[in-house]
Amino acid sequence: MSDSKGTVPLMINGKRTDGREVEDLRNLRIEVGIIPEADGSAYVEWGGNKIVCGVYGPRECIPRHDASPYHSIVKCRYMMSPFASLEEHSRSGPSRRSTELSKVIREVFENVVIAEKFPNTQIDIYIDVLQADGGTRTASITAATVALANAGIPMKDMVASVAVGKAGDTLVLDLNKAEDNFGQSDMPMAMSQKDKKLLLLQMDGLLTKEEVIEMVGMAERGCEKVNAIQTSALKRFYEKGEDETVKW
Numbered sequence: 255m256s257d258s259k260g261t262v263p264l265m266i267n268g269k270r271t272d273g274r275e276v277e278d279l280r281n282l283r284i285e286v287g288i289i290p291e292a293d294g295s296a297y298v299e300w301g302g303n304k305i306v307c308g309v310y311g312p313r314e315c316i317p318r319h320d321a322s323p324y325h326s327i328v329k330c331r332y333m334m335s336p337f338a339s340l341e342e343h344s345r346s347g348p349s350r351r352s353t354e355l356s357k358v359i360r361e362v363f364e365n366v367v368i369a370e371k372f373p374n375t376q377i378d379i380y381i382d383v384l385q386a387d388g389g390t391r392t393a394s395i396t397a398a399t400v401a402l403a404n405a406g407i408p409m410k411d412m413v414a415s416v417a418v419g420k421a422g423d424t425l426v427l428d429l430n431k432a433e434d435n436f437g438q439s440d441m442p443m444a445m446s447q448k449d450k451k452l453l454l455l456q457m458d459g460l461l462t463k464e465e466v467i468e469m470v471g472m473a474e475r476g477c478e479k480v481n482a483i484q485t486s487a488l489k490r491f492y493e494k495g496e497d498e499t500v501k502w
């Protein structure tokens with residue numbers, strides 16, 4: 255997320271470089287139950303992002319000393335594959351970035367999973383980014399919510415996520431990679447869908463108070479659209495019947 259104001263044209267004649275209006279989402283497709291061995295899973299294609307999420311648990315907590323007699327421990331491992339983008343340079347294994355993203359995604363779900371129901375256990379959320387195109391953390395949260403629902407893990411609320419940013423002096427929803435990397439500001443957010451609680455808010459760049467308020471409103475409207483796609487993916491899965499769904 256760099257601030258390279260003015261060096262890369264991101265708004266041309268009032269349109270974004272990919273032709274979208276300021277509040278348009280990129281194409282979003284969600285498939286449920288794509289890993290039959292997992293307790294719950296989801297695949298998300300969002301713009302050029304391709305992300306797989308597998309959820310396992312509640313299951314025995316390992317190491318045992320991590321376990322709590324009061325609630326399940328939510329764990330999250332976000333990983334970008336070495337071939338996900340040119341910038342990855344074929345590095346594999348954890349990095350500072352993947353550690354940060356794993357942490358912020360875990361904290362989102364610690365706030366919605368009803369963990370008290372499953373003492374002495376853990377719930378694992380594994381996220382693998384196969385292809386990256388800006389907004390992988392928001393796409394990962396969107397995928398993980400669906401995978402958790404597919405695993406039957408009780409949650410207080412569904413979570414949807416999207417980034418809002420400033421590119422070419424304009425506030426835009428759902429930043430693509432160029433807007434994310436070369437725009438003036440990036441503010442990924444995640445919101446619970448009934449209560450409209452902000453569960454993730456990170457920010458890069460400089461914004462005024464008025465801009466932040468407007469961006470939260472844009473994120474709220476964007477998250478509602480994302481949530482409609484999450485819900486219809488889950489409905490499609492359960493209406494079709496679980497046996498028929500694993501088709502690539």
Ligand code: CDP
Pocket residue numbers: 255338339340341342351386387388389390391392431434435442
């Ligand atoms: O993906 P997200 O926007 O949540 O996180 P970011 O750190 O702001 O990265 C923005 C984008 O830059 C990613 O989505 C990737 O497209 C790209 N990126 C990459 O390809 N390799 C990295 N090591 C970091 C970022």
